[in-house]
Amino acid sequence: MKKHLYTLGLAVALLSGCSTSQTATQQRISAEEAPSHFAGTITAADLEKHLRILASDSLEGRETGERGQKMAAEYIANFFKANNITGPVSTGSNPYYQEFNLEKSTWGEGYVMVGQQKFSMGKDFFVLGASPFQTEQNTEVVFAGYGIDDPAYSDYTNLNVKDKVVVVFSGEPKKNDGNYLISGTDKMSTWTQDPRTKSAAATKKGAKAVFVITGNTDADFQQMTRRYAGMLTRPSIGFGSTPTEPRAALAYISPTLAANLLNVKPEQLTSYNSSVAKAGKSISSPYKVAANVKIKTERNRQPLPTENVLGYIEGTDLKDEVIVLSAHYDHEGIKDGKIYNGANDDGSGTVAIMEIGQAFAEAKKAGHGPRRSILILAVTGEEKGLLGSEYYTENPIFPLANTIADLNIDMIGRNDKQHEGNFNYIYVIGSDKLSSELHAISENANKTYVNMELDYTFNDPNDPNRFYYRSDHYNFAKHKIPVAFYFNGVHEDYHQPTDDVEKINFDAAQKVTRLVFHTAWDLANRDKRIVVDSNKK
Structure with a gap:
């Protein structure tokens, strides 16, 4: 495995540059131009820059509760702080950490x-x-x-x-x-x-x-x-x-x-x-x-302290309503002396929500802040049974009654055997199960801005893989909060020590991240919150 010679100190230094396109927000941007402009701040280069740190050997596979996971948490929190994304946690020593014991x-x-x-x-x-x-x-x-x-x-x-x-x-x-x-x-x-x-x-x-x-x-x-x-x-x-x-x-x-x-x-x-x-x-x-x-x-x-990492962009006239953008930043750690870096699972989703948070923060700075609030939720313990998201939904920082949707990203930088040679697709799971409007918004965002193939294979309730139940969105769905799960499918390096940065297609990850951003933008700025009108399994 190729070694990445990053240290957390270098990572923090890199954050001082924030996004490569941050200065572009200083120009005047019309309301019509805003979605495409701020989606454009999400770049393959920025995704790669952050993933090369989070999925480096120095973070030791980000095992829940262990040193590497805590280094990753610090990096994500510092990123939020550097981009004027608020820490919303009022208890504990760090406003970006929701701390709890496993x-x-x-x-x-x-x-x-x-x-x-x-x-x-x-x-x-x-x-x-x-x-x-x-x-x-x-x-x-x-x-x-x-x-x-x-x-x-x-x-x-x-x-x-x-x-x-x-x-x-x-x-x-x-x-x-x-x-x-x-x-x-x-x-x-x-x-x-x-x-x-x-x-x-x-x-x-x-x-x-x-x-x-x-x-x-x-x-x-x-x-x-x-x-x-x-x-x-x-x-x-x-x-x-x-x-x-x-x-x-x-x-x-x-x-x-x-x-x-x-x-x-x-x-x-x-x-x-x-x-x-x-x-x-x-x-x-x-x-x-x-x-x-x-x-x-x-x-x-024995007790095992760990933490979810939260970043918050407060909305304007509808700020009490919240859209959650989630991904898990933990992975498998070290097994038999081999580091499981989890570049795709779920380093790719983690850097995606970081960049989406940065895009919304830039929009707010330029006077195009979201009407509803945005919560960027990087959760721990997913690999141990969706534990971080379960803890958040049982102990929410913002009332679940005011949480209108969760858009969850877990693995978006690879392709599976069913799409060999095709990176212009993404599996979308759960978007129609609780809200027909969320499904329509997702479809429209894709048609208007991105034009990827949205594959609903794993949305089938009889799908034997049961992916709907296997990532963090499900803990929101259990509380009747509409969800959409973005996922590229399983590849040969899934849960293997070979899930490394060199195998990530960052252009594909950029397209999916922009799709999620546009979906979140619509959810955040529409006049009425989406309805919960479905109860599909």
């Missing part, structure tokens, strides 16, 4: 005892995130169907799960005609797409953990959970649980463990799914659960 932990001993039979963590089950079973505990088990609590279908009606372990099936129920019960169509819902919805539902009901039955056979289970095996020996990062904010542990369990917990043979488990399909609604549990269950999933923990 938890770094490793697994110790883990098992489930059902009577005298012992099931091992890493073979029969995997726990994701925190665990409430530091020492061996006698545990009451309850079966809760699919673990769904939805207006259209609930497995929790008249069911007490407080302080218990809830055993549920993966996915969601279908009718005999093959359509899903919740949607009434062949489109699955978030109850299938995002397993966190089941742990969240269990948490609200007071459960200690939710065990999700995974696969129809143990061979299925091993295949479907193979990627979790390596996690047992590596430190993981998450929020953890606190006495005031308990989180139900989420575990994937094998059919054999599930059968022992429910006192049936593994091959009898699928009869429940058939019964629900026949009834067309949730049914009472047919199982007499095991009574003598003990669980231990030991977790060795």
Whole structure:
């Protein structure tokens, strides 16, 4: 890997120049010329200048909570300050930092005892995130169907799960005609797409953990959970649980463990799914659960301070309403002595939102400031489970009720195999799922100013890649805030130590960044905020 000989001191010195086109804002610019003029301050050269620092070896892969991530945070905050972009955080020592604690932990001993039979963590089950079973505990088990609590279908009606372990099936129920019960169509819902919805539902009901039955056979289970095996020996990062904010542990369990917990043979488990399909609604549990269950999933923990980096451009007459422009600036750090620089993932998105913030700041300086306020949100912990954006949406600096949209950028400097040799495209995901107006604005911005191919392949609710749920916009979408996600697809260097600056196409990144800027400009300056009129999955 080619070494970049940048230091943070050099990086700060480079910021003194800000944008290569900053002096152009001193000229008089008409309102009609303003969008194109300030989009023009976003250049491939500026994107490259910043990315060569953020994705250099000296930042050590920007691992969440580690030195390189904090160096990146300092660089981004200094950029905001140098460009007259305000730090909006009133608590803490730095107005650009939203500071919070994560938890770094490793697994110790883990098992489930059902009577005298012992099931091992890493073979029969995997726990994701925190665990409430530091020492061996006698545990009451309850079966809760699919673990769904939805207006259209609930497995929790008249069911007490407080302080218990809830055993549920993966996915969601279908009718005999093959359509899903919740949607009434062949489109699955978030109850299938995002397993966190089941742990969240269990948490609200007071459960200690939710065990999700995974696969129809143990061979299925091993295949479907193979990627979790390596996690047992590596430190993981998450929020953890606190006495005031308990989180139900989420575990994937094998059919054999599930059968022992429910006192049936593994091959009898699928009869429940058939019964629900026949009834067309949730049914009472047919199982007499095991009574003598003990669980231990030991977790060795230490606090891990980290920070989101925020830059704010205050609007004019509609300043109380906010458009968020987000990207994650963390990456994978160092593994086996190799630095994972994450130039595309998501250094490219990070420098894009920095340049968009600078363009809006220049517009404001020249008398063309946005009517609505702009929040540039560089989040931490995305690679660990969208943690930084989750923290922001649970602890917003500006009320979510006043947040009209999130435009999220994650990987925009490469192309995938489906677009080999073509850099004039970008996948757009989620733009129509909550607001038809946002989708139309995005389309119009592209047609008017950029003319890229907007590819909606991954917007399909049945897309097996589930990209809609895999980047930071999703934490805004969960709160019914319209989102659009800009993404170039997966390439051969994705999550590899070879994701380096030399492979970035900065002209392509410039076009996408300008597209997002124009979309944000329209959102910020239109008379009425966009409507939330859709509820697509």
